[in-house]
Amino acid sequence: MPSDHPRQSEFSFRVNTRLTGSPGNGSSGDVGLGRTGTISTPHGEIQTPAFIAVGTKATVKAVLPESVRDLGAQAVLANAYHLYLQPGPEILDEAGGLGRFMNWSGPTFTDSGGFQVMSLGSGFKKVIEMSVASSAPPGADDAVAPGKERLAHVDEDGVWFTSHLNGDRHRFSPEISMNVQHQIGADIMFAFDELTTLQNSRGYQEESLERTRRWAERCVAEHFRLTDAREGKPYQALFGVIQGAQYEDLRRKACRDLGAMPFDGFGIGGALEKENLGTIVGWCSEELPENKPRHLLGISEPDDIFVSIEAGADTFDCVSPTRVARNSAFYTAEGRLNLSGAKYRRDWGPLQDGCDCYTCQNYSRAYIRHLYKAKELLSHTLISIHNERFVVRMVDDARKAIEDGTFWEFKAHTLGRYYGARV
Template sequence: MTRFLFNIAAMDGKARTGAIAMERGEIRTPAFMPVGTAATVKAMKPQDVRSSGADIILGNTYHLMLRPGAERVARLGGLHRFMGWERPILTDSGGYQVMSLSELTKVSEEGVSFASHLDGTRHMLSPERSIEVQRLLGSDIVMAFDQLVPATAAREEAAAAMERSMRWAKCSRVEFDRGGQHAARAALFGIQQGGLDERLRKASADALIDVGFDGYAVGGLAVGEGHEAMCACLDYAPAQLPEDKPRYLMGVGKPDDIVEAVRRGIDMFDCVLPTRSGRTGQAFTADGPLNIRNARFADEQEPLEPGCPCPTCTKFERAYVHHLVRSGEILGAMLMTEHNLWFYQRLMQGLRDAIAAHRLDEHASQFLSRYRRLA
């Protein structure tokens, strides 16, 4: 049984391509993980998510512990069986959602006390409870619990949150290692924090390395700091983490963000953008985002993206998808989401191929020039 093995097959500058081997399957890197927050990638069947090229999806501790409940999912055989996805699942620790969705939060050394966004009931999410929930779900890649503050927070606030997150990382490690059979087949990732401060990021990385994790995430970005600030942080943050472990940029992102992050050594990504945009009428294409609700598409007989091999583009015209979306038909959201997930997986395959061929700079420049041409 392969618990967790990361292999780097090729490098081009800071960028790497390879694979993560786990019991439930191989994850090709750089990898994009569609977000299945509440045990579903919205508007998609699991087999269709897999057909798009996804090797792994993301679930969320906060949402699943509130509804339907982690203990219930465990009684029903675990998250994979519950949602019909047989390949690896990474679960977010819930820290971001506690801070962004909940009301009346109170942070202490123990954890975060919060009111549910669903019904106002009080809950406590601590490092130990977060890991327990992820264990009950049967997660393949478990995230340590951390405290998120905006990337633009004052240095004192960022430093305090980072230091607390590092103490929680130790607690997460201890609780994970108590997991018996689950710990024997799952992996645990630590999360680097420190805002946009290079020294705080380095201190965070050193603390995480001292604890020891299977992979390392760059946390606290994609929270309003902007593309240029994010890239500036990624110029140094990934290099502070172990070279022989996967590096995961949480919550990113836009296609051009992903390309720039891969250039800087990031191996894993997740974002709600392709699914959320699909439900609101935005299709991603090589020529930039396309708003299918626009009246100019009402008579167009070409696919969303000419040349795209996805089922939506090979079977349906822009005019029909425009009609579905404007009419509020469920099929419109399904077709748009399917195309977007295929686009993201094609983006990742293109990056993997370019790194392997040692032509990433050329490939990235061509992609970005075309994608941003109409911006």
């Protein structure tokens, strides 16, 4: 296993403030796992906790990069699987990297492609529905969506998968993923891992975890080789990905194993149930190095964000704000609403009273509803801007609340309004 690379000093993370107190006693001096911090990359700093806008195919869907900057997003995350298939990583490399390709000057992330290889390869499309039975019998280790065929096959060296675009066959391995991500050129990238589901047996979870550990070692070695070979390029940080489903011993083992490797940070992913999210993130935060950032993959619901911040996560990403926007759903302090309702036909107010986003400063619910009903794509843009701003601002405000010692009060007020009697 190689030791630290000298260029890793070009990426750094420092902890600024510790979360103190507890839900029952906000004034307590107890120090928890939550914190604020600063991630420094070649393309700027990220103040954490922070919500990272998802730009899957080098675009936050329906939103100009300039608008993403104006709504306060500090960084964007693109998808290595999708960019590998189209337009191809060599195109982004020729363009000068992801940021230049999409006209985004701030920090960028790419995931490894492992999630999409497995989820799309299992017929689940965007996500793996952990609560829906697969076509496999109980206890089987081949989780596939009902009525679908497996399009991804794992072996020790990597994964064979079939493109969801045209049916072509492709190969991903730790080395290929590192090459693809180096060409894409993001500031932060993730090691190639195997995604499991809650339907997999304990035995398979153990086998998969060991495979992910071995792949992590190969990712680090190839990453350092490419860092030397691509001299003159900005340093790209590499995060290891923590798996282990809902097994405490496996999660902690993964954190210890990968935490001993020279990663720049860590992603927390894999199969888990919502009610166990905070507990699992907490296990990981207790084991992972304190001086390295922790990114939680695929989280954007307010209750999930708050529990994850408490448990020590530093950054988050999710496609949900723009995905629900395309179905006319918008966030408000009182919960998520849907513009398709007839009551908004003559509603001249903004999506959210007091919101500082471009949409709310300039457009009414009635107008945006008209656009949606008329199938005008501008509705997607306007609602997406608002939704992204809503989540970005909420996390920014949570960060400020940690800094000024009012986190618990802010959490209770925010979630109490958003979920009402449900909280």
